[in-house]
Amino acid sequence: xxxxxxxxxxxxxxxxxxxxxxxxxxxxxxxxxxxxxxxxxxxxxxxxxxxxxxxxxxxxxxxxxxxxxxxxxxxxxxxxxxxxxxxxxxxxxxxxxxxxxxxxxxxxxxxxxxxxxxxxxxxxxxxxxxxxxxxxxxxxxxxxxxxxxxxxxxx
Amino acid sequence: xxxxxxxxxxxxxxxxxxxxxxxxxxxxxxxxxxxxxxxxxxxxxxxxxxxxxxxxxxxxxxxxxxxxxxxxxxxxxxxxxxxxxxxxxxxxxxxxxxxxxxxxxxxxxxxxxxxxxxxxxxxxxxxxxxxxxxxxxxxxxxxxxxxxxxxxxxxxxxxxxxxxxxxxxxxxxxxxxxxxxxxxxxxxxxxxxxxxxxxxxxxxxxxxxxxxxxxxxxxxxxxxxxxxxxxxxxxxxxxxxxxxxxxxxxxxxxxxxxxxxxxxxxxxxxxxxxxxxxxxxxxxxxxxxxxxxxxxxxxxxxxxxxxxxxxxxxxxxxxxxxxxxxxxxxxxxxxxxxxxxxxxxxxxxxxxxxxxxxxxxxxxxxxxxxxxxxxxxxxxxxxxxxxxxxxxxxxxxxxxxxxxxxxxxxxxxxxxxxxxxxxxxxxxxxxxxxxxxxxxxxxxxxxxxxxxxxxxxxxxxxxxxxxxxxxxxxxxxxxxxxxxxxxxxxxxxxxxxxxxxxxxxxxxxxxxxxxxxxxxxxxxxxxxxxxxxxxxxxxxxxxxxxxxxxxxxxxxxxxxxxxxxxxxxxxxxxxxxxxxxxxxxxxxxxxxxxxxxxxxxxxxxxxxxxxxxxxxxxxxxxxxxxxxxxxxxxxxxxxxxxxxxxxxxxxxxxxxxxxxxxxxxxxxxxxxxxxxxxxxxxxxxxxxxxxxxxxxxxxxxxxxxxxxxxxxxxxxxxxxxxxxxxxxxxxxxxxxxxxxxxxxxxxx
Ligand code: FES
Ligand code: FES
Numbered sequence: 001x002x003x004x005x006x007x008x009x010x011x012x013x014x015x016x017x018x019x020x021x022x023x024x025x026x027x028x029x030x031x032x033x034x035x036x037x038x039x040x041x042x043x044x045x046x047x048x049x050x051x052x053x054x055x056x057x058x059x060x061x062x063x064x065x066x067x068x069x070x071x072x073x074x075x076x077x078x079x080x081x082x083x084x085x086x087x088x089x090x091x092x093x094x095x096x097x098x099x100x101x102x103x104x105x106x107x108x109x110x111x112x113x114x115x116x117x118x119x120x121x122x123x124x125x126x127x128x129x130x131x132x133x134x135x136x137x138x139x140x141x142x143x144x145x146x147x148x149x150x151x152x153x154x155x
Numbered sequence: 156x157x158x159x160x161x162x163x164x165x166x167x168x169x170x171x172x173x174x175x176x177x178x179x180x181x182x183x184x185x186x187x188x189x190x191x192x193x194x195x196x197x198x199x200x201x202x203x204x205x206x207x208x209x210x211x212x213x214x215x216x217x218x219x220x221x222x223x224x225x226x227x228x229x230x231x232x233x234x235x236x237x238x239x240x241x242x243x244x245x246x247x248x249x250x251x252x253x254x255x256x257x258x259x260x261x262x263x264x265x266x267x268x269x270x271x272x273x274x275x276x277x278x279x280x281x282x283x284x285x286x287x288x289x290x291x292x293x294x295x296x297x298x299x300x301x302x303x304x305x306x307x308x309x310x311x312x313x314x315x316x317x318x319x320x321x322x323x324x325x326x327x328x329x330x331x332x333x334x335x336x337x338x339x340x341x342x343x344x345x346x347x348x349x350x351x352x353x354x355x356x357x358x359x360x361x362x363x364x365x366x367x368x369x370x371x372x373x374x375x376x377x378x379x380x381x382x383x384x385x386x387x388x389x390x391x392x393x394x395x396x397x398x399x400x401x402x403x404x405x406x407x408x409x410x411x412x413x414x415x416x417x418x419x420x421x422x423x424x425x426x427x428x429x430x431x432x433x434x435x436x437x438x439x440x441x442x443x444x445x446x447x448x449x450x451x452x453x454x455x456x457x458x459x460x461x462x463x464x465x466x467x468x469x470x471x472x473x474x475x476x477x478x479x480x481x482x483x484x485x486x487x488x489x490x491x492x493x494x495x496x497x498x499x500x501x502x503x504x505x506x507x508x509x510x511x512x513x514x515x516x517x518x519x520x521x522x523x524x525x526x527x528x529x530x531x532x533x534x535x536x537x538x539x540x541x542x543x544x545x546x547x548x549x550x551x552x553x554x555x556x557x558x559x560x561x562x563x564x565x566x567x568x569x570x571x572x573x574x575x576x577x578x579x580x581x582x583x584x585x586x587x588x589x590x591x592x593x594x595x596x597x598x599x600x601x602x603x604x605x606x607x608x609x610x611x612x613x614x615x616x617x618x619x620x621x622x623x624x625x626x627x628x629x630x631x632x633x634x635x636x637x638x639x640x641x642x643x644x645x646x647x648x649x650x651x652x653x654x655x656x657x658x659x660x661x662x663x664x665x666x667x668x669x670x671x672x673x674x675x676x677x678x679x680x681x682x683x684x685x686x687x688x689x690x691x692x693x694x695x696x697x698x699x700x701x702x703x704x705x706x707x708x709x710x711x712x713x714x715x716x717x718x719x720x721x722x723x724x725x726x727x728x729x730x731x732x733x734x735x736x737x738x739x740x741x742x743x744x745x746x747x748x749x750x751x752x753x754x755x756x757x758x759x760x761x762x763x764x765x766x767x768x769x770x771x772x773x774x775x776x777x778x779x780x781x782x783x784x785x786x787x788x789x790x791x792x793x794x795x796x797x798x799x800x801x802x803x804x805x806x807x808x809x810x811x812x813x814x815x816x817x818x819x820x821x822x823x824x825x826x827x828x829x830x831x832x833x834x835x836x837x838x839x840x841x842x843x844x845x846x847x848x849x850x851x852x853x854x855x856x857x858x859x860x861x862x863x864x865x866x867x868x869x870x871x872x873x874x875x876x877x878x879x880x881x882x883x884x885x886x887x888x889x890x891x892x893x894x895x896x897x898x899x900x901x902x903x
């Protein structure tokens with residue numbers, strides 16, 4: 001079967017009951033997608049499936065058939081960082097970085113549907129992504145700043 | 156205006172780009188050709204005799220390439236497994252904690268490895284587990300290890316024959332005259348406080364990759380807080396000389412003291428040696444929770460005497476830590492240099508025991524044992540302040556330790572910024588105003604961290620375009636790469652992007668102790684500073700030659716070497732750098748710095764938590780949180796704030812929700828849904844008030860940053876809950892059920 005990752009089709013050898021996470025990490029080499037728990041409770045494996053944030057550890061590869069998957073490796077375009085990536089760097093929202101790909105992708109899907117969120121909406125939106133290093137403070141600020149930057153960009 | 160141009164600035168981390176793009180390589184990301192997959196067979200019992208262990212059937216399974224049990228571990232033939240700390244304890248004839256490794260398998264795939272585990276036959280004879288440390292201390296208690304004797308510090312009468320015991324370590328410290336001190340007191344208060352077992356909660360599970368070559372040398376990729384300590388531990392396990400083990404650093408997805416422990420790398424290396432193929436092992440989250448080295452449960456009894464005016468005259472504490480099944484470390488080592496230190500207490504005693512039980516062994520978690528001790532002491536002070544009708548912050552200011560005071564361990568306190576931090580907090584809270592509203596309360600707590608230091612080396616290679624490579628042997632768990640690069644940029648007059656930090660492996664990098672005790676930036680900065688001076692001296696003498704001057708006449712400022720008093724005669728750092736690599740040039744400039752024997756710079760802090768308690772559900776919400784901490788000098792305020800905010804959040808988890816739930820010594824809540832850690836909705840923005848009273852030690856007046864902010868959180872939250880509800884909780888965590896029960900009892 002075929003899946004589309006970061007705009008490109010890949011032919012997959014994996015059995016249909018393999019998880020999307022296993023295929024991304026071990027078959028296709030998208031190791032930016034992390035596994036923190038394997039049971040849907042940490043968010044570090046978050047990828048976008050047709051623009052929606054999903055826990056790749058809970059998605060069987062068969063369900064990803066025909067869907068457009070975006071991993072962290074596919075977020076920057078032509079060497080230019082996505083505003084969220086830049087904001088995470090600037091605000092000090094990255095520490096160990098293990099949660100970072102998942103949080104950024106969750107935030108991307110969230111801002112796409114809610115471009116001008118409040119602080120508490122941001123906190124709700126990333127509540128499924130555990131970060132043990134930052135205390136979330138700088139992550140929340142980075143997402144707010146990215147939203148504001150995008151907002152300015154629109155005017 | 157700061158006198159520095161790079162130091163002190165809020166600069167993004169040098170490793171941030173690789174982390175927002177997913178390029179950063181963690182140990183689970185390492186792939187090698189023909190990689191095998193390793194899995195560990197673990198004990199389902201917390202205490203059992205192994206009657207039979209038979210791996211033959213598993214060995215016969217297609218695709219199984221190697222199996223190891225305790226009898227294959229070369230290190231076990233040399234010395235007792237009790238002396239192996241933070242290494243896997245492969246069971247011999249007895250298991251002493253649930254999930255203890257019994258065997259490990261390497262196979263062509265994870266599935267085959269898992270199948271092989273099922274085929275290993277182990278006959279256990281279950282024994283009743285010893286689970287309560289108080290019972291375990293009784294002479295009548297069954298022994299966890301028949302051959303463990305209490306390590307008493309300082310030693311009792313020499314030559315006294317002791318009996319084996321479950322008390323692994325017993326550390327006693329006295330100062331002044333306790334009895335006389337209590338006699339001077341107008342009020343004496345004694346209470347017992349308890350804390351639960353909690354996990355570091357790093358999001359990256361343990362993983363390791365190992366490969367062995369034909370000459371019997373092994374190469375290991377593993378997340379470790381110290382490359383060289385990992386090398387030493389793996390070499391010990393394999394009984395190899397240290398230069399036969401090479402450890403290659405990888406990014407570390409959170410450590411917090413929990414990743415000096417090497418649960419996989421030694422097994423992985425042995426499997427690689429046995430199979431002749433590279434092996435990768437990864438733990439599931441369930442394994443991570445059950446077989447890490449979490450923080451111990453504690454039972455802490457504090458007795459304190461004060462005068463009516465609020466002066467502390469005497470204090471004693473008996474601290475009992477549930478060490479779990481192996482004597483991995485002594486908490487007394489930490490309590491004796493960190494407890495009762497933030498106040499002037501002329502007469503005191505400390506008695507700390509690590510007691511073994513049939514539970515997962517405990518070891519280092521961000522200020523080991525000290526948040527627990529401060530939960531007890533700072534709750535105790537809160538009670539005293541209320542009884543004396545004193546403002547809790549005022550009581551602390553009044554008793555605050557100052558430079559020149561003698562610490563319980565006999566050390567003299569150097570310059571600290573405790574009073575300054577207390578005053579800054581008082582001012583901040585005044586500005587903020589009193590907390591109003593039903594069920595709301597504010598809690599104050601302080602903390603002391605003695606700090607640690609290590610032995611470190613640093614190399615600086617000057618590249619011929621004027622950039623430099625800083626080569627270190629220490630993994631980065633706190634943003635240390637960035638802070639240290641800022642120091643190099645400052646000293647050499649370079650922009651930050653001209654400093655590349657390279658973390659070498661154990662064969663290329665200079666020695667480094669390890670990243671523990673909040674020592675990394677503090678110690679490393681001095682070594683790196685010296686390497687910078689070495690570079691400047693070498694480049695200075697090259698400049699002198701070019702400028703036709705004596706090296707003593709050369710000064711360096713803003714990237715230029717110039718002859719003193721003659722601005723005309725100068726040459727840039729870059730120009731000299733260029734000349735060093737010419738065929739007929741002066742050869743490369745390689746600066747070198749080393750550090751040993753720097754005393755630590757104690758760090759004090761004060762926290763204020765504002766909470767709101769829902770009296771219908773018992774849920775505690777943290778409404779606001781502020782920290783005033785003397786960091787000496789914040790090399791990178793962004794990074795300092797980040798460390799503090801992260802530690803506070805971990806502390807909030809400890810105070811309110813995290814807990815190991817055991818049944819017969821087997822952990823029951825082994826997913827992250829059941830072992831609940833704070834999410835973004837559980838914490839507010841965390842206000843960080845940076846205080847900079849430079850320490851008199853080390854360079855730039857730095858102090859320790861990472862552990863201190865963990866220490867006061869438990870008490871700050873519990874004190875706030877008391878002020879919101881009027882209920883004093885002496886046991887953690889303050890889950891909604893616990894708080895609701897307390898409120899109901901209050902209303903009875
Ligand atoms: S790994 Fe998928 S949610 Fe944790
Ligand atoms: S940065 Fe380490 S878990 Fe988020």
